[in-house]
Amino acid sequence: MQLSQIHSPQDIKGLNTDELNDLSKEIREMILNHVAEHGGHLSSCLGTVELTLALHYVYDTPNDILIWDVGHQAYAHKLLTGRFERFSTMRQKGGLSGFPKRSESEYDAFGVGHASTSLSAGLGFAVARDLLGKKNQVVAIIGDGSMTGGMVFEALNNSKQTKQNYTIILNDNKMSISPSLGTFSKYLSKLSVKHRGSIEEVGNLLRSIPEHLGKSLRELFESGKLALTGLTNPGQFFSDLSVRYFGPYDGHDIPELIKTFQDIKEIPDVCLVHILTQKGKGYKLASDNPTKFHGYDPFHIEDGSMAFPKPRPTLTNIFGKALLSLAKQDKSIVGISAAMLDGCGLSLMKNDPETAERVFDVGIAEEHAVTFAAGLACEGFTPVVAIYSTFLQRAYDQIIHDVALQNLPVIFVLDRAGLVGSDGPTHHGVLDLSYLRSIPNMVVMAPSDENELRDMIYTATLHKSSPIAMRYPRAITYTNNIRTEFSELEVGKFRVVRERAKESDKLRVLLIGVGFLLSKCLDTAGVLSERGIVPTIIDARFVKPLDIAGYKKLFSEHSVVVTVEDNSVVGGFGSAIAEILAEMSSAECIGGVVPRLVRCGLPDSFVGQGEIEELQEDLGLSGQRIAERILENAPKGSA
Numbered sequence: 001m002q003l004s005q006i007h008s009p010q011d012i013k014g015l016n017t018d019e020l021n022d023l024s025k026e027i028r029e030m031i032l033n034h035v036a037e038h039g040g041h042l043s044s045c046l047g048t049v050e051l052t053l054a055l056h057y058v059y060d061t062p063n064d065i066l067i068w069d070v071g072h073q074a075y076a077h078k079l080l081t082g083r084f085e086r087f088s089t090m091r092q093k094g095g096l097s098g099f100p101k102r103s104e105s106e107y108d109a110f111g112v113g114h115a116s117t118s119l120s121a122g123l124g125f126a127v128a129r130d131l132l133g134k135k136n137q138v139v140a141i142i143g144d145g146s147m148t149g150g151m152v153f154e155a156l157n158n159s160k161q162t163k164q165n166y167t168i169i170l171n172d173n174k175m176s177i178s179p180s181l182g183t184f185s186k187y188l189s190k191l192s193v194k195h196r197g198s199i200e201e202v203g204n205l206l207r208s209i210p211e212h213l214g215k216s217l218r219e220l221f222e223s224g225k226l227a228l229t230g231l232t233n234p235g236q237f238f239s240d241l242s243v244r245y246f247g248p249y250d251g252h253d254i255p256e257l258i259k260t261f262q263d264i265k266e267i268p269d270v271c272l273v274h275i276l277t278q279k280g281k282g283y284k285l286a287s288d289n290p291t292k293f294h295g296y297d298p299f300h301i302e303d304g305s306m307a308f309p310k311p312r313p314t315l316t317n318i319f320g321k322a323l324l325s326l327a328k329q330d331k332s333i334v335g336i337s338a339a340m341l342d343g344c345g346l347s348l349m350k351n352d353p354e355t356a357e358r359v360f361d362v363g364i365a366e367e368h369a370v371t372f373a374a375g376l377a378c379e380g381f382t383p384v385v386a387i388y389s390t391f392l393q394r395a396y397d398q399i400i401h402d403v404a405l406q407n408l409p410v411i412f413v414l415d416r417a418g419l420v421g422s423d424g425p426t427h428h429g430v431l432d433l434s435y436l437r438s439i440p441n442m443v444v445m446a447p448s449d450e451n452e453l454r455d456m457i458y459t460a461t462l463h464k465s466s467p468i469a470m471r472y473p474r475a476i477t478y479t480n481n482i483r484t485e486f487s488e489l490e491v492g493k494f495r496v497v498r499e500r501a502k503e504s505d506k507l508r509v510l511l512i513g514v515g516f517l518l519s520k521c522l523d524t525a526g527v528l529s530e531r532g533i534v535p536t537i538i539d540a541r542f543v544k545p546l547d548i549a550g551y552k553k554l555f556s557e558h559s560v561v562v563t564v565e566d567n568s569v570v571g572g573f574g575s576a577i578a579e580i581l582a583e584m585s586s587a588e589c590i591g592g593v594v595p596r597l598v599r600c601g602l603p604d605s606f607v608g609q610g611e612i613e614e615l616q617e618d619l620g621l622s623g624q625r626i627a628e629r630i631l632e633n634a635p636k637g638s639a
Contacts, residue, residue, distance in 0.1 A: 003027060007082055009056035009107075020057070020254050024049045028282040030087065031075050032301060039297045039422065040091055040098055043279040043290035044143070045075040047173050047251075051141070051275060052076040054257035055169075058265065059137055065109045065125050069118035069142040071099030072294070073171070081107035091422035093610030099426060113426020114391065115364045116149025118142045119168060123155050126162040137265060138162075141169040145339060148363030156241045159270045167264055168272040172248065173279045173290075238272050247274030252281060291342060295423075312477040315453060316415055319472070320345025322454045323384060326461055326486075327355045332382045333461060335359040336373050338366045344386035344415050366391050370398035370410070377408040382461055389414040389429025389471060396435060403467050404441045410467045411460045412436075417446070417471035417515070418566030419602070419616065424609030429471070430602050433514070434571030436469050437544050443468040443491060444543040446515030450477045452541070458486035473516050473566065474612075492545040494538050498525070500558070501534035507634050509535035510558040510595070514543065514565035514573045520600075520616075521564055523623025528630065535562075543573050551580055556589045559635055562598045564626060566616075574599030598633050600626050 001019060003026045006012060015023065027049050035042045053076070055066060061081070068074045078096060079087060083105065089095025100108035110121045122140030129136055146152065147170065159166065235245030244267065249260055257275070264271050280286030285304040286293035298307040327333040327349055341347040341361050350359040362369045366387055373383035385392075392399075392414055403410045417429040436444045443466055447453035453472055460468045497518070500508060509528065513521035521537050528535055536558065555561055561581070563574035578597055586592045602619060616622060620629065 041072040042293045043286045044073040047277040047279040048073040050252045058261040062106045064137040067110045067118045067122045067140045069146045070115045071112040115146040116151045119155035126166040130163045139167045144172045170274045173277045244271045251275040251277035316345040320348040324349045336385045338369045339364045366395040370395040371402045373410045374402040384411045386413040388416040389432045409464045412469040414471035416474045418473040425606040433567035441466045448518040448539045455487045459489045497537040500536040508558040510561045512538045514540045524626040527627035561595045565601045569601040
């Protein structure tokens with residue numbers, strides 16, 4: 001049966017082993033071709049094809065619940081659950097999500113995108129089933145990288161709440177995005193080698209017995225392998241948490257997986273099945289370099305080269321080089337990442353012998369990363385915590401309680417701030433200005449270009465009096481003119497980019513851009529100039545603190561104030577400006593009128609996936625759309 005004929009998991013249940021293996025090859029080929037053309041997550045998806053087939057073969061989905069952790073690995077799941085025809089639209093505007101999404105399919109039981117959530121969600125489903133008196137199965141599939149997250153251990157500790165079967169599939173491929181680190185990863189490796197070896201030794205011994213003597217013993221061994229695994233395994237850690245451990249098993253052996261899952265279904269307990277898979281399986285370039293092909297832009301399958309090479313370095317690379325340079329000068333600087341050394345630019349520091357010992361990858365454990373940094377700061381170090389904006393949300397309490405409350409000089413560097421494109425709402429970093437601005441003692445800054453980014457990280461390393469955060473978007477650099485020297489910025493001070501032409505008094509417009517959206521202000525100014533309006537343009541630089549006196553002076557000289565940011569308008573920079581304007585009186589302003597405020601930002605709703613420029617246009621963040629809003633809100637007779 002061809003993949004195009006699969007409309008639901010029911011269609012694969014009558015296939016034999018050879019047909020399932022042929023289908024796995026076709027699924028891999030389709031995933032590879034799609035990611036090569038459109039970009040996406042490749043290595044993890046190629047590694048879970050057989051596992052996905054076996055799960056849908058054995059379990060009665062969607063009645064039985066499958067919950068995928070993170071969701072990077074769920075492309076095969078989508079292909080088997082009625083989404084073949086729309087698969088080519090994945091991660092594009094209006095198309096399929098790159099992650100499981102409840103509103104997309106009844107087979108997507110739980111929406112995901114961040115790691116380490118599956119066990120807690122699965123336990124919730126299992127307990128709900130018990131309370132409702134239902135008999136369906138609940139299966140949570142989690143990778144070894146996600147097992148480092150604290151929520152996992154909280155869920156395991158609580159897992160005996162269910163009275164029926166609840167199955168955890170541990171997909172062990174020896175890495176998350178970056179190689180899995182820490183004691184738990186080493187523990188899994190020990191299980192993989194020691195336990196698989198002990199089972200195989202018994203099997204080899206029995207198979208060496210002559211046919212007429214050993215047949216019954218061999219049959220007994222094969223039929224009882226699952227029980228033997230559960231009884232003799234070294235997985236004491238899970239047993240101590242009242243979780244029955246089975247494995248490890250070959251995650252690419254479909255018959256073995258099917259037999260294992262069929263047996264596990266009959267056990268009325270919390271069971272963990274340890275599966276060994278290979279990231280990137282079936283495409284040698286990805287299996288040899290799974291980190292590179294974790295999330296990848298369109299590429300040529302023949303050699304793995306990018307289809308559209310980036311003409312300049314990324315902002316992540318600019319940050320990484322700047323931090324490496326500063327760390328060589330300042331031995332107190334320490335880099336911290338949560339399984340994202342490459343993604344956040346810290347690999348440059350890690351790969352340099354002079355600074356390598358001062359870089360720490362704590363795994364997928366953002367909460368720990370922040371409090372770990374707080375401890376380092378207490379002893380005089382300058383910790384730089386580099387985490388994607390959307391992932392730092394997970395450590396909000398630690399930022400408040402362990403860093404800001406104690407006023408410790410921890411530096412937070414938020415990559416992927418603003419809209420990130422095809423990864424969609426789970427990965428857009430559109431709340432950081434709101435959640436950071438509300439924290440006492442926190443300094444928040446946003447560079448508008450590459451040189452300002454370098455100056456801000458330099459300023460942050462000199463700022464020892466409080467925590468400080470810098471955020472920047474996912475982007476390539478806009479210029480090749482990048483300075484080698486650093487300049488310290490005055491905390492809280494904005495920069496005047498262009499002053500309003502004095503003759504354009506008819507409509508006095510003040511444009512304030514936050515971060516790289518300053519470019520939208522320049523575009524807006526170009527549109528307004530066609531109407532004879534030459535606005536003042538400000539690079540905010542800082543979101544907190546603000547130069548209130550300086551802003552009030554500017555406000556007093558303008559009739560319309562416009563803020564432009566790639567953050568939610570709720571609680572963002574525009575809200576900070578509204579607070580200043582609320583304190584002003586008409587007597588402070590030219591003409592006796594407090595200026596009107598136009599806040600241009602992201603809506604109070606979750607934004608879907610799509611190309612960043614495309615999404616910004618739809619949301620009104622283009623020069624033309626912003627200019628139209630300004631003219632609509634201009635005082636009567638002034639525009």
